[in-house]
Amino acid sequence: MLKVESLTIRFRNAPVDRPVVDGVGFSIGAGQSVALVGESGSGKTLTCRSILDILPRGAKVAGGSILFGRGAEAVDLLRLPRSGLRDIRGSRISMIFQEPMSALSPLHSIGDQTMEVLRLHGNCNRRSARDKCLAMFERVGFPDPLRAFRSYPFQLSGGLRQRAMIAMAMVARPQLLIADEPTTALDVTLQAQVLALIKELQAETGMAVLLVTHDLGVVANMADAVVVMRAGRVMESGCCADVLGRPLHGYTRKLMAAAPCIPGMARALPAAAGDAAEDSAAESAGDAILEFHGVAKTYERGPTRVRALDGIDLSVRRGETLAIVGESGSGKTTLARLAMLAERPDPGGRLLFRPSAGQPPLDLLSAAGPELTAYRRRAQLVFQDPYASLSPRMSVGEIIAEPLVIHGVCDRGERWERVRALMAQVGLDPAWACRYPHAFSGGQRQRIGIARALALDPQLLICDEPTSALDVSVQAQVLDLLEAIKRRLGLSLMFISHDLAVVARLADRVAVMRAGRVMEQAPPAVLFSAPLHPYTRALIAASPEPDVGRPIDVATVALGAGAPDLWPAPFRPTPDGAPPPLVETAPGHFVRGRLARRAA
Known part of the structure; x- marks a missing residue:
């Protein structure tokens, strides 16, 4: 579904020999989830933004290719005209942004902003778009979907704004979902529900997911493959079980050592x-x-x-x-x-x-x-x-x-x-x-x-x-x-x-x-x-x-959080x-x- 090869990104006034993203490459198949992991400043978000050509001012792609689609339908997004890219953004490729307050319009209601995706790309009338939005709001865990539909961003908490971003990205059922720290502002029970929802939609539609996160526990529960980045370069990549279970690079081991863990429920109390x-x-x-x-x-x-x-x-x-x-x-x-x-x-x-x-x-x-x-x-x-x-x-x-x-x-x-x-x-x-x-x-x-x-x-x-x-x-x-x-x-x-x-x-x-x-x-x-x-x-x-052998117990979560x-x-x-x-x-x-x- 997506193949990134030798991607290089530079800032306009930076030295030529110091790109912020340097030769990054990975691929994602239909229905597969790939996680980009690394510290702040490692180039994860810039890599994702380059896919949709929404890099910050001063940044530009200096080399590489980004192929989207399967077989003969594959197109290089870096060489696609802007009109063609507009047709893909929001419909075939959606993105969940990390900071919802700056990504949402303060002048439009949450419902209008979510319906806009369907009205622009889905050929839906307003009534049909409204029904689809309310159904998605309920699936992402809004306690009162109708109230959220009528609310403006400033009237919602950080967690509710993040739910709105997730609903907006998923309502059009894209082929590729780019999720940039999608659960950072969410509590653990809602995070478990959202992760289960993403996996459920993957099973229904064959959607591919590119996940950017610093939470290795989320990676273990969501990703099929992991790409570990540091200072714009790929340090280690491979199957999730291999990278998290048997990390080879010293930087990956450092991330694993820094990940906090809670004591097991079954562990006997001394x-x-x-x-x-x-x-x-x-x-x-x-x-x-x-x-x-x-x-x-x-x-x-x-x-x-x-x-x-x-x-x-x-x-x-x-x-x-x-x-x-x-x-x-x-x-x-x-x-x-x-x-x-x-x-x-x-x-x-x-x-x-x-x-x-x-x-x-x-x-x-x-x-x-x-x-x-x-x-x-x-x-x-x-x-x-x-x-x-x-x-x-x-x-x-x-x-x-x-x-x-x-x-x-x-x-x-x-x-x-x-x-x-x-x-x-x-x-x-x-x-x-x-x-x-x-x-x-x-x-x-x-x-x-x-x-x-x-x-x-x-x-x-x-x-x-x-x-x-x-x-x-x-x-x-x-x-x-x-x-x-x-x-x-x-x-x-x-x-x-x-x-x-x-x-x-x-x-x-x-x-x-x-x-x-x-x-x-x-x-x-x-x-x-x-x-x-x-x-x-x-x-x-x-x-x-951060252990693929210990997935989230959804049944226990559903009982206690219900x-x-x-x-x-x-x-x-x-x-x-x-x-x-x-x-x-x-x-x-x-x-x-x-x-x-x-x-x-």
Whole structure:
């Protein structure tokens, strides 16, 4: 279906001997999936964009060929006139872009943008196109397809916008689907559903898939063949089982080593781990730096009331990492916004902060003036998107120094010394302080965000999906950095993520959230070896692993991520819709269900 030979891409002002893509070649058969794997900057996305002739300004193809089609119908896309290429784009070849907010038009509804594909290429009338779009919206997991059809991009979350991009690419049933990080913004259960949908459409239509991803677990579940790229060149390629199971190149081995994994569900929990969890809970239960008591949050959208949080009782202990995991819409980010007092909870809840052990707690919801200012210095947030959270008009030094300026900390000379020290602390060259964010990679921008959060010497760091947009090697570097900073400064971390492999590595305790409630809470050693709630089991089963012999368990995912009425009896709501209570079934292990406490 597609054959790329000796593809070379250069930027206009770059040296001739330094192409950004250098002699890349691979082929994809009908119904086959090929994954392009590598770090940011390896040339994966440029290779994909050259297929549709949508390279960024200044980049041009300097050599090679891209043959599309089978047998006598094959055409060289690099030599095809623009009119012929327009007929192929969107109908025979579709692309899922990595960043949906910049790929979608802000002036048109999601429905109109998706119907445009069918109207331009499918010879459909408006009614037929609308029906096909709504059917595809339902298949990609929109909870309310009609509402999504009428919405504009800014009215949807990042995960919902990515679903719209996937629906738009797949609604015309193309012969070749180019998927550039298609599941980066999706939680694991929806990711499993989307991957299953792509495979289902492949089986129905014989569609070929070119997958660009940094998630080796996705590669193991989707790809027939793998092409590993670094610095614009192919380092290793071959059958997926061979490349992931027996990597030969040192760079491939490095990627495999950096890929995080979660403990197996069937692995027995060592007795010492349970004892350690109990002892740790007993030692630090009375020393919580941040506490949520009965916290709820309701949003009103016209006549609709959305209950984002419902009776949250949680605590972040001093010096620990509490991980909050769950699907999009489970209330994780809302909880972080309440912790930062960016929003206020519904009346009746309490939010307490204890600056030092043994001191009486500060009621944050009644604090004002100097007390509130002092809390905002002690608690800082690392944002999810390192691209949108840094001002493009400010240099890196100004961005990191901004909290110091706002709180009036030190004079100008000392301020710049602190900026340089912070940059060195997060692994950035202090000489780069005068550069602007666009000159940095995604991993470097996330380091800038971490440096800004550390500027005021906080006690509590709230990290909202800080590694979701990073490739595995950069993700490993950022996690190493967070662990080192936590140990060195004695920070408490509230770490929000949908990646259970990251959580298994970083967390001291894990709280699993769904629909604004805590479903299960335990230390990671307990949670990943002996999960009790069906929703927790679904999250673990949906997490892809870089092992072709351990595919995603779709049946377990479908059960736990489905309607609560389908769960086993102890976990179902009562006939009037009330959820079961959150009970402690073992020391430090809480589950929402009608379960008896296990013997110690």
